[in-house]
Amino acid sequence: MSDSEATSMGREQGQGAVAWLAAAMGVWLALLQFAYFFLLEVRLSSRATSFFVALFFWLAGFLVGLNVRSPRVFVLLLPASLGAYYVARQVLGLFPYRLGILPVVGVCIAVSGALAGAFFPYLARRFLAVKWLLFHENNGFVVGLLLTLFGSVFAGRFFLDWAPVLGAVPVLALAWNSRERSLPALACQPMRH
Amino acid sequence: MPKTELCETPPIPTTDSLESAPEGGVSGLLHRRAEPEAGKGSARAPSLWRAVVGAFAPRACHERCLFLAGACLTLVNFFMVQHATVAFRRAEMAVIAFSLAYFLGVSAGYLVSDRVKPSWVVRALPWFLVGQLGLLLAMQPLHEVLRGQFRFLGWAGKADDFGAGVLLFLLMAGLGTSIFATVLPRAITSGGGDLARCYSVEVAGSLTGLVLMPFLAAISHQAVLGAYLLGAIGLLALLGAGRGVRWIMAMVAVAFLVAYPSLDRAAASETYRRVYGWKVEDIPFTRFTPYHKIEVVRANGEPRLLLNGLRQFGGDPRRTYSYFVSEVPARLMGAPRVALLGCGSMATVGRIGDIAESIRIVDLDAEVFAAARHYFRRENRLGELTNWTFEEDDAKHWLANAQGTFDLILHDIPPAHSRQVALTYTDEFFRLVKARLAPRGVFSISCLDPVTGKSEYGRRMLATLTSVFDRYYAIERRGSLFFYGGGLGLREVPPSELLRRLDPEWRDGSRPLTREQIQTLCAGSRPITISNVGDLIYE
Numbered sequence: 001m002s003d004s005e006a007t008s009m010g011r012e013q014g015q016g017a018v019a020w021l022a023a024a025m026g027v028w029l030a031l032l033q034f035a036y037f038f039l040l041e042v043r044l045s046s047r048a049t050s051f052f053v054a055l056f057f058w059l060a061g062f063l064v065g066l067n068v069r070s071p072r073v074f075v076l077l078l079p080a081s082l083g084a085y086y087v088a089r090q091v092l093g094l095f096p097y098r099l100g101i102l103p104v105v106g107v108c109i110a111v112s113g114a115l116a117g118a119f120f121p122y123l124a125r126r127f128l129a130v131k132w133l134l135f136h137e138n139n140g141f142v143v144g145l146l147l148t149l150f151g152s153v154f155a156g157r158f159f160l161d162w163a164p165v166l167g168a169v170p171v172l173a174l175a176w177n178s179r180e181r182s183l184p185a186l187a188c189q190p191m192r193h
Numbered sequence: 194m195p196k197t198e199l200c201e202t203p204p205i206p207t208t209d210s211l212e213s214a215p216e217g218g219v220s221g222l223l224h225r226r227a228e229p230e231a232g233k234g235s236a237r238a239p240s241l242w243r244a245v246v247g248a249f250a251p252r253a254c255h256e257r258c259l260f261l262a263g264a265c266l267t268l269v270n271f272f273m274v275q276h277a278t279v280a281f282r283r284a285e286m287a288v289i290a291f292s293l294a295y296f297l298g299v300s301a302g303y304l305v306s307d308r309v310k311p312s313w314v315v316r317a318l319p320w321f322l323v324g325q326l327g328l329l330l331a332m333q334p335l336h337e338v339l340r341g342q343f344r345f346l347g348w349a350g351k352a353d354d355f356g357a358g359v360l361l362f363l364l365m366a367g368l369g370t371s372i373f374a375t376v377l378p379r380a381i382t383s384g385g386g387d388l389a390r391c392y393s394v395e396v397a398g399s400l401t402g403l404v405l406m407p408f409l410a411a412i413s414h415q416a417v418l419g420a421y422l423l424g425a426i427g428l429l430a431l432l433g434a435g436r437g438v439r440w441i442m443a444m445v446a447v448a449f450l451v452a453y454p455s456l457d458r459a460a461a462s463e464t465y466r467r468v469y470g471w472k473v474e475d476i477p478f479t480r481f482t483p484y485h486k487i488e489v490v491r492a493n494g495e496p497r498l499l500l501n502g503l504r505q506f507g508g509d510p511r512r513t514y515s516y517f518v519s520e521v522p523a524r525l526m527g528a529p530r531v532a533l534l535g536c537g538s539m540a541t542v543g544r545i546g547d548i549a550e551s552i553r554i555v556d557l558d559a560e561v562f563a564a565a566r567h568y569f570r571r572e573n574r575l576g577e578l579t580n581w582t583f584e585e586d587d588a589k590h591w592l593a594n595a596q597g598t599f600d601l602i603l604h605d606i607p608p609a610h611s612r613q614v615a616l617t618y619t620d621e622f623f624r625l626v627k628a629r630l631a632p633r634g635v636f637s638i639s640c641l642d643p644v645t646g647k648s649e650y651g652r653r654m655l656a657t658l659t660s661v662f663d664r665y666y667a668i669e670r671r672g673s674l675f676f677y678g679g680g681l682g683l684r685e686v687p688p689s690e691l692l693r694r695l696d697p698e699w700r701d702g703s704r705p706l707t708r709e710q711i712q713t714l715c716a717g718s719r720p721i722t723i724s725n726v727g728d729l730i731y732e
Contacts, residue, residue: 098594135300
């Protein structure tokens with residue numbers, strides 16, 4: 001398949017709805033990841049151990065998500081990762097400052113991390129060059145990071161309650177929008193130089 | 194089989210490529226990797242751990258590059274943010290600047306990944322590393338030099354800080370991560386477009402860096418830097434750098450690690466001369482921990498404790514602080530059971546060690562405790578006192594889980610320059626403290642900032658304290674306010690009695706305040722909660 005054919009079928013080089021989806025996903029992942037960090041800081045402990053454990057579970061989940069082949073799993077992980085966050089929030093609300101809760105929260109973090117991992121193979125087939133997927137997602141992550149770093153200190157409670165679900169709204173809308181133009185599974189093609 | 198562009202040697206065929214993996218993902222992959230082991234007739238079946246490690250271990254050359262790039266990205270994240278925190282002397286600002294620099298560097302790397310030739314990366318990486326090492330060493334004094342230049346140009350107020358911060362931010366973005374970020378997109382290309390496999394190996398590298406980090410950091414900061422340099426030079430070798438370049442970089446790395454302690458001391462001395470006007474005689478102790486850079490500095494004839502470049506102890510105001518925060522309430526109570534939240538130099542312990550029945554010292558960072566115990570033993574007298582214990586814990590977590598109650602709880606935590614610290618100045622935190630007080634117990638805290646000036650910091654703190662504690666009184670001394678609060682059982686000491694019971698040395702210039710006077714001082718100020726800690730951090 002030539003590049004022009006691929007482009008005409010909806011694969012994009014860094015513009016359009018899928019680029020926005022990648023960026024929105026980046027924003028959401030930043031909100032979700034940092035909401036977990038902030039949640040642990042507020043309801044469990046500010047010790048570095050909590051941060052290291054949270055990051056470990058996120059990356060472990062990410063690894064698993066990356067290696068799940070079915071696009072349906074990504075679709076299932078969208079609500080699951082959001083649900084996992086609110087489960088963690090509820091558990092930490094019921095049992096605050098109990099380190100024994102950390103494994104339960106860790107599993108929730110891993111589920112959300114798996115969404116991040118599953119996202120890349122899911123959307124890679126929509127980009128001619130994978131660098132654009134990584135680029136847009138990362139830019140979205142930067143925006144999410146800014147929102148997070150200010151949101152968590154100027155609207156901490158609102159951030160913990162609402163940021164993950166609000167971050168999910170554009171992702172779900174864009175994912176739904178791009179669903180109708182979905183393509184058959186294509187491996188990411190090598191870049192041209 | 195695409196020709197590799199990352200490495201000199203072609204990649205080893207990845208038979209476990211996930212593009213050909215069966216539906217079922219990881220489990221399928223693990224299953225397939227287990228089979229050859231069994232086929233070799235190994236004595237026992239491979240463990241799940243070996244299977245997982247085997248699945249994500251780098252095999253081809255481009256995968257080794259990715260693994261090292263992932264590990265380097267994790268390591269650079271941790272030590273660069275530590276150096277930025279010390280240079281900026283504002284933890285939250287440093288985190289924002291560094292995080293943005295880190296991820297914008299990654300974006301820049303992705304963007305140019307297909308435009309820069311691998312040979313260019315090989316040529317640039319050594320210079321990039323040298324620049325990075327220079328930035329690490331010079332960041333702290335450079336921030337002050339840049340501030341000075343901006344002041345010279347007429348950037349007054351906070352503008353000089355902003356200008357210096359932006360320039361450092363650009364340097365961090367350029368030298369932090371960008372070159373490592375070019376590796377992933379290029380490796381996916383040269384690895385046959387298998388994003389899942391390539392990204393997995395990079396994440397496995399990041400995880401390895403993350404797992405190694407606490408062990409390396411426990412050894413020394415040089416161990417972290419050494420591991421990073423080892424990874425970067427390994428990457429350079431895999432990318433095809435010549436033997437000469439590799440040797441030169443190895444020599445540079447060794448020389449840097451050997452000279453690092455003395456160069457770091459020189460940089461810190463120059464910074465403190467510029468910032469505090471000190472004539473630094475010696476820096477006998479420097480240690481990076483996950484929370485702080487701890488420094489003990491001998492300047493102008495006395496030892497000073499600095500955490501992340503900020504003074505914690507040294508000079509007369511700290512003695513005033515420890516007298517009013519610890520000795521005043523302890524003497525009013527008799528022989529209290531004391532909890533000290535945050536330790537610093539622990540001069541407060543030295544002040545009340547003979548009065549208190551017992552003292553529980555709680556701090557997040559055991560290294561601060563160890564440094565203070567050794568270098569400030571004259572002030573804290575831990576060597577001669579026997580009625581103290583230390584617990585390494587987060588104050589919130591400790592308060593929620595401690596056994597029993599305390600007659601006196603002292604708040605000796607640094608000012609709220611970061612989110613982590615600011616959470617100990619909130620309504621929620623003070624309620625945890627109140628729950629741990631004995632019926633007639635006292636919580637003692639300094640407002641750290643003049644309550645009558647333009648700054649809202651002190652008044653917001655006071656408003657928070659008055660919203661939590663039922664009974665309270667305070668002493669104002671030269672603008673600073675020392676607050677003593679408790680539950681309904683607390684006896685509010687009348688101003689005349691309070692003044693009479695102060696040591697004559699401290700009586701002049703001290704003004705006791707009643708509950709009504711305190712309420713007037715903070716009238717109209719909003720309490721601090723976890724929803725608005727930013728008001729304190731960015732005040």
